[in-house]
Amino acid sequence: MLRTHNCGELRIGDTGKEVTLCGWLQRSRDLGGMTFIDLRDRYGITQLAFNMETNATLCEQARELGREYVLQVTGVVTERSNKNPKMPTGDIEIIAARITVLNKAQTPPFTIEQDTDGGDELRMKYRYLDIRRDMVRRNLELRHQMALETRKYLHEQDFIEVETPVLIKSTPEGARDFVVPSRMHAGQFYALPQSPQTFKQLLMVGGIDRYFQIVKCFRDEDLRADRQPEFTQIDCEMSFVTREDVLETFEGLAKHLFRAIKGVDNIRFDRMSYQDAIKYYGSDKPDTRFGMRFVELDHLVKNKGFKVFDNAELVAGICAGGCGGYSRKQLDELTRWVQRPQIGAKGLVYVKCNADGTYKSSADKFFDQDALKSWTAAFDAKPGDLLLIIAGEAAGTRNALGELRLEMGNRLGLRDPKSFACLWVTDFPLLEWDEETQRFYAMHHPFTSPVKEDMQLLDTEPGEVRANAYDMVINGVEIGGGSIRIFDRPLQEKMFEVLGFTPAEAQSQFGFLMNAFQYGAPPHGGVAFGFDRWCALFGGSETIRDYIAFPKNNAGRDVMIDSPSPISADQLKELHLKNI
């Protein structure tokens, strides 16, 4: 090794030792008689000291060294006169005796410190320099730990990790595939997996009754904020289980990770139906760190002459505790907030619950104090609270109110990133109707089993059928989702029929799976977690990019290596392709 120790481990007890360290020059201070250099590596920072009096040549050499130079330094560990209690190595410094420049460095394009002056694109282009920053490195370390603990837990639960192929087959159902032209088979393509779904089901057919994989998946989508064309899943599947078994097993995983990574031991999982999630939170991934559940007011407010309510499909509101003192200006601002196109409400009706037991509302003209009192009773509101009410088409109203609820949660400090509310959302609809293409799409995917009781509705009212599907939601973030799967051919055929596949299309795309079902497929179900997202949640960041070593930008480009990029005419020709 070119070093005897790293830059994070030396302590007062090491005083007197001769050591050799390697690392990057973080900072250097020239105090005339003395020069100090902070030497940085992955493990920490150690101060090097150079004394003009005792070793002028070396001290002058040290003064010539620039930021981010790679150094090898030998010297003696010495107690500092001026200790720095903020640094683990702050009690000591190295009195340098020898210094070797292992590599020089140009001035980096941004400062490599906690608070950097580099913009997003610049730091992406020089990602290898960004990774030197403590925070980015710690994110990668967190990710490593999360993967390690995930594997540990699942291994202990008898899961085995099986690698499924990356070069698979394109199936138009679902999101858009990335494809890979075949050189050996002209006109044919592989596709990159959007998930190992069918393969993990085949592993169940193959008797591997507990499978997992931490695996790259790919989606050629128009990138929304914080989506990546390649992302990582914790993909899992189990045989001979009910829904309850799956939920318990993966609650166990979550609890293990909370304990091992976050040191949190009191995690509890709630259950909520999709229907309730929408009705009370306006979202299929409610943030349940706080209440502020929706109250529907239709029965109290309709037919009182207020057209906004009378013409609405739904009138519903939330109670913002302690916000009764909001000024006119604040309420106007909040109204404009809900009217923004991203939120899409027409307006906002408020009721202030005054300290003296009276009410002040923007709908005073139509509702007297008794009427307003009946509303506040429905919310169980107290003096000093503020009701915020939205009316309109039901789905849009719930959505807008859901956003408003989150916003009020933020303003009231109810969304503490250090507290965690976990739940399973269950009983999703099996199918979604798409107006544009006039057909049903699978809400989860076509392999999800309907709930048993709803099975007979598949022919008559497919839109009403509930799926045996579930999402894990933590603090309003969908961390993962899964389902109990269809495992017999006739039901799978029926499902494809409902989705508008001809039997020939179903066979050509998914024949291998339906064939497999005929050779003794066990009942099975599973789940897939967004690993990047889970890391971000545990790391306390909202963007998954911070947890990916080499992410792509929002246009799907890797700006560091400049990819995608043109390929040679020869390469294209070998692939039997032409650019158009």
Place this chain on the structure above:
Amino acid sequence: MLRTHNCGELRIGDTGKEVTLCGWLQRSRDLGGMTFIDLRDRYGITQLAFNMETNATLCEQARELGREYVLQVTGVVTERSNKNPKMPTGDIEIIAARITVLNKAQTPPFTIEQDTDGGDELRMKYRYLDIRRDMVRRNLELRHQMALETRKYLHEQDFIEVETPVLIKSTPEGARDFVVPSRMHAGQFYALPQSPQTFKQLLMVGGIDRYFQIVKCFRDEDLRADRQPEFTQIDCEMSFVTREDVLETFEGLAKHLFRAIKGVDNIRFDRMSYQDAIKYYGSDKPDTRFGMRFVELDHLVKNKGFKVFDNAELVAGICAGGCGGYSRKQLDELTRWVQRPQIGAKGLVYVKCNADGTYKSSADKFFDQDALKSWTAAFDAKPGDLLLIIAGEAAGTRNALGELRLEMGNRLGLRDPKSFACLWVTDFPLLEWDEETQRFYAMHHPFTSPVKEDMQLLDTEPGEVRANAYDMVINGVEIGGGSIRIFDRPLQEKMFEVLGFTPAEAQSQFGFLMNAFQYGAPPHGGVAFGFDRWCALFGGSETIRDYIAFPKNNAGRDVMIDSPSPISADQLKELHLKNI
């Protein structure tokens, strides 16, 4: 859970318990009064008993069940009258009280037993059935364990696993890339990585001083036997290390795996230069489980009138211990064996060392007993041994003799798959001259550092420069390889120049790496192991396909899902491509 126990865990101590098992019907035997079913799952086989006298309905139901039906069975664990000591569950059986058919099965296309009647292609097409076979499942379990132990060791050595991107950039150097057309950037392509080489080097520049990843890699090669277009590497890199540090660290990994997986504790690693490997074994991956090293005879045999030797660039042989009794027929057969085109020798000269101290050789006419005696002395041969000598152009002779050596090792039982000989082959040439394209190619890759002492030969005699590279060889199998890397821009530029790149080409393809070197790159080196191959070696099989859950065939096809396959005209159009 649909079961209380699995099919491998019940023992005599469980007698009397009511249990529920799930699994596949492996075999059923109808003995008139009794029917027995072997129920199989991932964990083992348990016998179910049905009694015609006590429960005729159930027994008759059981008789109707076919092979590979998926069953759920409830019954009481009972001591067997006829115990089977070969099965872990052989002391007990389940007296079945209730049986549920979870799924039916068609007759499988091959028998799902240790010795199957299914051919390769058939078992590939129905891989999900093949996986039910003990042996295939055990291979996947071994692979899981190997990955787990690899991660455990490397984590304990402070390595962190970092995921590098799969959608990267095509670089014509090296093997052929698989490419992925970009929909959002017309005429541009991503490439799938042949290895994460440049990314792991960038991680070193980023200060992640110990990186690893178990990662899929891709090569669009014309598939030779036992190559797969996608394969898995254990990819590793370290900073601030010498070659010796890298070798020690990964010897440590190998020893850990030998201990944890094979229970072998006495593993020792030898070192051998590439030059010696070629000179003494005719191979850069010698099987050193046995000796039989080459002896060069030129100084003893030249200019004695035997043209075969006189005209040869090299005369060399091996000593096959105890084969002095080979018959004329056997020797003729061996001669034909080395003359096959795959081996390519012109002929074979033998010397039998007779028990009475005399010699019998096919070259008797040119060499008297004294001459032959001098040869046998060079080999340190004893009475009863057999010398086998090949002459001709040096490289071809060494190659043929290397093959002959392995063949004789096989015949003499010297290649015991249960014994392990490990070594590092070092000091590979940096460059290989290619006659066809009249240029040098990097023997390892263009990022490999020359050995320091040879650096000055880069300009004058590039072909003589040794690389600071090493391969790990176990039992004649190249398990992995790596090198100390170039980490400064001028040397990297020089290397590309020697490889015939113009500065513009080098910059356009590898500019991101050379730029990174200018911002403080540390000295670094690493290694990559062929994970599939290592699994196969430990599993005792020669073919990596047995250790891959869903392999492709030799034409790169997944015959199970039928991929690659055509994509729709719309998909192609979106990708700005046309088939030609």
